[in-house]
Amino acid sequence: MKQDILDRLLAAKADSIPVALVTDLNSGLQTLVFEDAVHGGFGLEDDLLTKVRERLRQDRSGLITDPEDDEGLRLFVHAHNPPLxxxxxxxxxxxxxxxxxxxxxxxxxxxxxxxxxxxxxxxxxxxxxxxxxxxxxxxxxxxxxxxxxxxxxxxxxxxxxxxxxxxxxxxxxxxxxxxxxxxxxxxxxxxxxxxxxxxxxxxxxxxxxxxxxxxxxxxxxxxxxxxxxxxxxxxxx
Amino acid sequence: MTDDILQQAAGWRAEGRKVAVATVVATWGSSPRPVGSQMAVDEAGAMVGSVSGGCIEGAVVHEARKTMEDGEPRLLSFGVSNEMAWEVGLACGGQVQVYVEAVE
CATH class of the missing domain: 3.40.50.720 (NAD(P)-binding Rossmann-like Domain)
Known part of the structure; x- marks a missing residue:
C-alpha cells in the first residue's frame, strides 16, 4: 500500500466520506473509489466501477472475480463507510x-x-x-x-x-x-x-x-x- | 476498529518503522473474523488487530516480515482445521484468505 493511498484513505475516513480501497490481487496495484471520483494506481472500466460503488453503497467488502476465468481478474474491494x-x-x-x-x-x-x-x-x-x-x-x-x-x-x-x-x-x-x-x-x-x-x-x-x-x-x-x-x-x- | 489499525500503521510508518498490513479478503465456511478484518505488523513484530481468532496470526506475522523485506505482497490461504476451530470457539472448520502488503 502506497503511503499516499493510506493517507488519502485515512483523510476520507476522518471526514466521514465513503470510500472503497480496490486492490488488484494479481498486480498489487491499488485505487481509491469515491462516490464521485477515483484516485490511484490503476483505472477501472465502467462496469467494474459500477460494481465497486454498488459494494460501497451496500457496505459489502469482498472479491470481484471473473466467473469464466479462475486465473483472471481478482479485485478485492474494501468498503470504508462512516457509521450508519x-x-x-x-x-x-x-x-x-x-x-x-x-x-x-x-x-x-x-x-x-x-x-x-x-x-x-x-x-x-x-x-x-x-x-x-x-x-x-x-x-x-x-x-x-x-x-x-x-x-x-x-x-x-x-x-x-x-x-x-x-x-x-x-x-x-x-x-x-x-x-x-x-x-x-x-x-x-x-x-x-x-x-x-x-x-x-x-x-x-x-x-x-x-x-x-x-x-x-x-x-x-x-x-x-x-x-x-x-x-x-x-x-x- | 479498522480505523485504529490503519492509523497505527500510518503512525508506525511516520516513526520510520517498516510496516505490513494483513487483510481478510475471502472466507469459506465459518471463519472467526469477517472479510475486511485487518491487522498491522511492524518490523519488531508488534501487532494490532486480528485476522482470525488467534490461530493464524503467528503465521501471518512471519509472512508479513518477508513482505516488509522484499516489498512483495502475498496472498495466503489457511484452512482452519476442525481441531483449531474448536479451540477458537467455532463448531466447524473454515477457510480464510489473507492479503499481506507492505506500507511504503
Whole structure:
C-alpha cells in the first residue's frame, strides 16, 4: 500500500466520506473509489466501477472475480463507510421505541426536538438529544448517504422544515409518520415550498412496512424493517 | 476498529518503522473474523488487530516480515482445521484468505 493511498484513505475516513480501497490481487496495484471520483494506481472500466460503488453503497467488502476465468481478474474491494445514522425528528412515544431498536440494528441515533418537555434524558436514556429547530439540526448534522431520517411529530411546524432539508440531502431513507390523508396535505404544502415531484416521491409515507402495526413499539419495528429493506434491497421497499 | 489499525500503521510508518498490513479478503465456511478484518505488523513484530481468532496470526506475522523485506505482497490461504476451530470457539472448520502488503 502506497503511503499516499493510506493517507488519502485515512483523510476520507476522518471526514466521514465513503470510500472503497480496490486492490488488484494479481498486480498489487491499488485505487481509491469515491462516490464521485477515483484516485490511484490503476483505472477501472465502467462496469467494474459500477460494481465497486454498488459494494460501497451496500457496505459489502469482498472479491470481484471473473466467473469464466479462475486465473483472471481478482479485485478485492474494501468498503470504508462512516457509521450508519438515524436522525429522528420528534421525541415522541414511537421515538422512545425506535431509538433503542435502531441502536441494536447498528445505527447511531440522534433524536431532535426543540420542545424541552419531550426531549428529556429520562424519556430517552442514553440517546443523543438535539434541541435545535429540526431544519437547523439536520443541516448541522450533515446528512450523508449512510443517514436515515424519520419525522414523527405530525406537526407541520416541525416536520415540514425537517423534510425540506432531508429531501434535498443524500439521505438513503426519508420516512414521515402520518395517515394517507395527513400525507396528502403534507405533499401539497411541500410542493408550495418548491420541492419537485421526484424529491417528494422519496418520502416513505405512511411510514414503515405494512405489518399491521398498532402500538408505538410495533410501529417502530415496521419503520426499522423498512429502513433495513431500503438499505439492503434498494428503493424497492 | 479498522480505523485504529490503519492509523497505527500510518503512525508506525511516520516513526520510520517498516510496516505490513494483513487483510481478510475471502472466507469459506465459518471463519472467526469477517472479510475486511485487518491487522498491522511492524518490523519488531508488534501487532494490532486480528485476522482470525488467534490461530493464524503467528503465521501471518512471519509472512508479513518477508513482505516488509522484499516489498512483495502475498496472498495466503489457511484452512482452519476442525481441531483449531474448536479451540477458537467455532463448531466447524473454515477457510480464510489473507492479503499481506507492505506500507511504503
Amino acid at each position: 445514522r438515524l436522525l429522528v425528528v420528534g421525541a415522541v412515544h414511537i421515538g422512545q421505541a425506535l431509538a433503542p431498536i435502531a441502536a441494536l440494528t447498528g445505527y447511531a441515533v440522534t433524536v431532535i426536538d426543540p420542545r424541552g418537555s419531550f426531549a428529556t434524558e429520562s424519556r430517552f436514556p442514553g440517546v443523543t438529544l438535539n434541541d435545535a429547530w429540526p431544519d437547523e439540526a439536520l443541516t448541522q448534522l450533515k446528512i450523508d448517504s449512510r443517514t436515515a431520517v424519520v419525522t414523527l411529530t405530525h406537526d407541520p411546524k416541525l416536520d415540514d422544515p425537517a423534510l425540506l432539508v432531508a429531501l434535498r440531502s443524500p439521505a438513503f431513507y426519508v420516512g414521515s409518520l402520518g395517515s394517507k390523508r395527513t400525507h396528502a396535505k403534507r405533499l401539497e404544502r411541500l410542493k408550495e415550498e418548491g420541492l419537485r415531484d421526484a424529491e417528494l416521491a422519496r418520502i416513505h409515507a405512511p411510514v414503515g412496512l405494512d405489518i399491521g402495526a398498532v402500538t408505538p413499539a410495533e410501529i417502530a419495528v415496521s419503520v426499522m424493517a423498512q429502513i433495513t429493506a431500503v438499505r439492503r434491497k434498494g428503493s424497492a421497499a
